[in-house]
Amino acid sequence: MKIEQLMSRDVQSCRDADMLVQAVKKMWESDIGCVPVVDANGGLVGVITDRDCVMACYHQGRRLDEILIREVMSRKLVTCQPTDSLETAAATMKKAQVRRLPIVNKKGVLVGMVALTDLSRAAESEPNQRVREGYMREVELALAEVGRPRVTSPARA
DSSP: BGGGTTTTOOOOOOOOSBBBBHEEEEEEEEHHHEEEEOOOTSSSSEEHHHHHHHHHHHHHOOOOGGHHHHHHHHHHOBOOOTTSSSHHHHHHHHHHHHEEEEETTTTTEEEEEEHHHHHHHHHHTOOOOOHHHHHEEEEEHHHHHHHHHOOOOOOOO
């Protein structure tokens, strides 16, 4: 199964010069926990999560409307392409310990998003039992790794 078959195409995004409050507003209104950050051409430049927003306010002692997205967003990009398989996306999530993946085309332009829950639903709906079981195993392994505690950096201890 290809990612383009299960990815969300109507993706909410922000720019790095936007205030954090704008990302949080999009997350709240769209019931999502992650917003990709794009440049003027739609190229992916970062990702910001609900946790990033909360932790930035907590650690900086500033409000959401006082912090720029670029100050908080992750620039370490982990992506897939629309033609990648469910297995590739699950392996990528597992390795990077992320629950959501921006989907970019060959030029790096954001074309969709896929979440671990999307992979799970797609795997569950696979009609071929043997294939379904293989997909479910991949999703299960990805979930186990994503949920594994990371080593806390000294700056965050």
